[in-house]
Amino acid sequence: MIQLLHTPEGVRDIYGEESRVKELLRASITDCLHRYGFQDIQTPSFEFFDIFNKERGTVPSKDMYKFFDRDGNTLVLRPDMTPSIARCAAKYFRDETRPLRLCYCGNTYINNNSYQGRLKETTQIGAELFADASVLADADLIALTADCLQAAGLTEFQIEIGNADFFKGLVEETNLTLEEQEELRVLIKNKNIFGVHDLLSKTAVPEELRELFAKLPELFGSIETLRAVKSQTRNPRALQALERLERLDSLLHAYGCENYVSFDLGMLSKYNYYTGIIFRAITYGTGEAVASGGRYNRLAGQFGFDAPAIGMSITLDYLMIALERQNRLPEAEAPVTYVAYTPETMEEAAQKAAELRKNGVSAALFERTQTGRNE
DSSP: OOOOOOTTTTTTOOOOHHHHHHHHHHHHHHHHHHHOOOOOOOOOSSSEEEGSSGGGGOOOOGGGGEOTTTOEEEEESSHHHHHHHHHHHHOOOOOSSSEEEEEEEEEEEOOOGGOOOSSSSEEEEEEEEESSHHHHHHHHHHHHHHHHHHHHHSSSSEEEEEHHHHHHHHHHOOOOOHHHHHHHHHHHHOOOOOHHHHHHTTOOOHHHHHHHHHGGOOEEEEEHHTTTTTTOOHHHHHHHEEEHHHHHHHHHHTTOOOOGGGEEOOOOSSSSTSSSSEEEEEEEOOOOOEEEEOTTTGGGGTTTTTEEEEEEEEEEHHHHHHHHHTTOOOOOOOOEEEEEEEETTTHHHHHHHHHHHHOOHHHHEEEEESSSSSO
């Protein structure tokens, strides 16, 4: 008896109607990306480890799938699309004089802890805009995210927007070590107010600044929430971050997507390469963000392309889970006309099937036996 082989934990087979729905969603989102002027690009599924090393600020090394080529070079299955696109842009488009708009669809691979219950292989579809540092570019990518989610059939979602520079500006006012800064970032990201108090109580951070750090997990909502924070800091970088968010809010009203957005000063990304606006789209039916993105003005420069950039990415797998639980998955029927044949009628059946296919009808052949069953 042949033993059935199963997939490793964290990956799965996709087939039949689910596969058709996924392709339908990909096509709808890709059409939206093209309408915003983005051009397709494909990068390899595996690259040199240095593309995703610690200095890039991407996924931790322990979460990557690593292997070696025959020359001893360390390779990884890409855990994140953005560094790959930045590397590619630096190689082929560094002399481009206009803003560069690239879009993609591909799988990423992260070796999550098995107890987290997350997929280790997911399909991401997104866009990267290079050489445009304007706040209008920020608004354009957020509006694009909203339009893509609506094109996929999602109607109830919220895009939470923060600014990585606000936190980084406040940290400049402290003498925290890199390890303490990272611990503080994680505590705020997880909205652990008690942990923030406990950590900062052991440092020389001024009391007023301690209180502001502790408030960050609660500073979310409308733009008015952000305006109330302006009087609580004099840090130029933090104030510029707040002003950028205010200007962004005005532009998002011009796009007509203000009902889909809110602001969160306590939102911090797991990717350290973000330098400004960051955002994520959440909805009910899944515990994971269905989309995320942000500005990374220094990442491309590490590959020799000194250009500001901002990007967005939708995780199709989590989007499909949310749509299914909200009963909003698109119809993806694939009717097939079956053409039966016997050994004596093979030629006629082949001609009939060819005729149907030329007319746009899906046709499949099967042999009719004397018992009426397909052997």
